[in-house]
Amino acid sequence: MGDDIQSHTTQSHTTQSHTTQSQTQHRGGFGEFGGSSGGLIERTFRERIVLVGMVQAQATSREVEASLDELELLVETAGADPVARLLQRRSAPDPATFVGSGKANAIKAIVAAQDCDTVVFDDELTPAQQFNLEKILGCTALDRTAVILDIFAQNASTVEGKAQVELAQLRYRLPRLRSLAGRYSQQAGGIGTRGPGETQLEVNRRRLLRRIHKLETDLRKVRDHRRTQTKARRRTRNRAVVLVGYTNAGKSSLLNRLTEAEVLVEDRLFATLDATTRRLALPGGETVFVTDTVGFVKKLPHQLVTAFQTTLDVVRDADLLVHVVDGTNANPLASIAAVRTVLTEIGAALVPELLVFNKADKATRATRLANLHDGAIAVSAHSGHNIDVLLEAIGQRIRRTTELVELFVPWARGDVVAAVHREGLVSAHQSEELGMRMHAHLEPASVGALDEFVVTHPRDRQALVEPST
Numbered sequence: 001m002g003d004d005i006q007s008h009t010t011q012s013h014t015t016q017s018h019t020t021q022s023q024t025q026h027r028g029g030f031g032e033f034g035g036s037s038g039g040l041i042e043r044t045f046r047e048r049i050v051l052v053g054m055v056q057a058q059a060t061s062r063e064v065e066a067s068l069d070e071l072e073l074l075v076e077t078a079g080a081d082p083v084a085r086l087l088q089r090r091s092a093p094d095p096a097t098f099v100g101s102g103k104a105n106a107i108k109a110i111v112a113a114q115d116c117d118t119v120v121f122d123d124e125l126t127p128a129q130q131f132n133l134e135k136i137l138g139c140t141a142l143d144r145t146a147v148i149l150d151i152f153a154q155n156a157s158t159v160e161g162k163a164q165v166e167l168a169q170l171r172y173r174l175p176r177l178r179s180l181a182g183r184y185s186q187q188a189g190g191i192g193t194r195g196p197g198e199t200q201l202e203v204n205r206r207r208l209l210r211r212i213h214k215l216e217t218d219l220r221k222v223r224d225h226r227r228t229q230t231k232a233r234r235r236t237r238n239r240a241v242v243l244v245g246y247t248n249a250g251k252s253s254l255l256n257r258l259t260e261a262e263v264l265v266e267d268r269l270f271a272t273l274d275a276t277t278r279r280l281a282l283p284g285g286e287t288v289f290v291t292d293t294v295g296f297v298k299k300l301p302h303q304l305v306t307a308f309q310t311t312l313d314v315v316r317d318a319d320l321l322v323h324v325v326d327g328t329n330a331n332p333l334a335s336i337a338a339v340r341t342v343l344t345e346i347g348a349a350l351v352p353e354l355l356v357f358n359k360a361d362k363a364t365r366a367t368r369l370a371n372l373h374d375g376a377i378a379v380s381a382h383s384g385h386n387i388d389v390l391l392e393a394i395g396q397r398i399r400r401t402t403e404l405v406e407l408f409v410p411w412a413r414g415d416v417v418a419a420v421h422r423e424g425l426v427s428a429h430q431s432e433e434l435g436m437r438m439h440a441h442l443e444p445a446s447v448g449a450l451d452e453f454v455v456t457h458p459r460d461r462q463a464l465v466e467p468s469t
């Protein structure tokens with residue numbers, strides 16, 4: 001596992017001189033695309049990167065600059081150094097070269113002058129554009145998608161996480177095999193790999209497809225297993241609360257604050273890739289499961305979203321999403337919109353959402369933002385500010401999907417008393433001569449099943465005054 005050790009050098013941000021090593025070891029493309037298909041990254045120096053953004057029809061250059069700021073952060077997170085950036089205004093990308101030919105030459109000049117290794121485009125390049133650009137520029141051309149895939153590959157730690165990232169990478173590579181052919185050359189050959197009359201490209205393609213198929217099968221098994229677990233969990237009637245949000249918003253910090261989960265927290269994009277679930281007792285007495293998930297980002301690669309289906313199922317199946325927003329973010333509305341776009345893409349658009357503006361200790365605007373959004377709360381995972389309010393709100397939102405009923409259960413039916421406790425939240429109970437009188441929050445299905453013991457139905461809710469406990 002030599003690659004494994006190499007990948008750690010990147011994490012510690014090696015700053016070896018670029019010029020002394022690049023001639024012999026540079027492979028371009030962050031040293032990754034074309035390397036081991038396991039997603040482990042070999043980096044012996046920090047590449048120098050030119051960033052390119054395009055201001056299209058409705059966009060303003062400020063928006064594109066902001067997007068490039070984020071791309072810069074992504075590139076740094078991936079372990080490379082952005083050294084220059086360029087903007088081009090165009091009504092639409094050139095189908096062959098993305099930017100215009102004049103711009104392509106300008107980029108080439110910068111690459112030469114600044115001794116750069118790779119050019120990263122903020123929008124997704126088609127395989128043809130990537131191929132043509134590499135020919136013109138004489139260096140690696142990548143897009144935002146490749147950078148994000150690269151970061152995910154570095155951060156994946158579990159078997160499932162690694163499989164998901166690898167699948168996403170392979171699906172990205174498959175249509176690009178032609179432009180990557182040169183970079184793949186070190187993988188070529190080997191006894192028995194070449195069929196009669198097959199070109200190297202066909203061999204590579206066949207290998208890639210076989211691996212994709214294997215990963216898809218493995219992940220489907222994990223997904224089926226996960227679904228069985230989810231069903232079992234649902235039987236316990238414990239609700240699922242899932243923390244979602246833009247990367248670096250503080251989701252893991254919040255889970256740690258709520259449950260002492262000790263999840264890794266880092267000032268780094270995509271620190272979390274695997275879901276962590278913890279039990280949380282709410283002030284109202286219910287127990288819920290809280291899950292921390294992978295962060296989202298603008299233009300999150302489609303390949304990743306589909307490959308991470310197993311991880312993201314938990315979001316779609318949630319009873320409540322706590323949408324964590326970084327209160328220090330310069331443009332919180334754009335990040336909220338980006339998160340909601342991904343939620344829609346994974347089929348979670350209809351799951352109830354509670355907006356939480358985090359980092360209130362650092363940004364007073366977190367509170368202002370919360371006031372602007374109905375039902376939103378400003379919190380600080382660091383200082384603990386408003387965590388009690390958040391817990392209270394989670395409880396209320398969870399209870400909204402249940403009905404408050406009054407039941408009377410004769411003493412002989414201890415099994416029913418147990419069922420009510422198991423399936424709902426008992427907010428009050430009183431022993432009477434002939435049995436137990438209970439107030440409980442129950443799901444409509446349970447209310448139906450316990451019909452013969454229900455004294456007051458939800459429709460008569462006014463008659464039932466919830467005791468404040």
Ligand SMILES: Nc1nc2c(ncn2[C@@H]2O[C@H](COP(=O)(O)OP(=O)(O)OP(=O)(O)O)[C@@H](O)[C@H]2O)c(=O)[nH]1
Binds near residue numbers: 248266269359362
């Ligand atoms: N000042 C301040 N910083 C916070 C707060 N919560 C989180 N942070 C910081 O924000 C950074 C990201 O925190 P994480 O909890 O890793 O964020 P995340 O949303 O899980 O990020 P990813 O897993 O990378 O998507 C870390 O440097 C935290 O220390 C907070 O309440 N106040």
Ligand SMILES: [Mg+2]
Binds near residue numbers: 264272292293
């Ligand atoms: Mg995290």
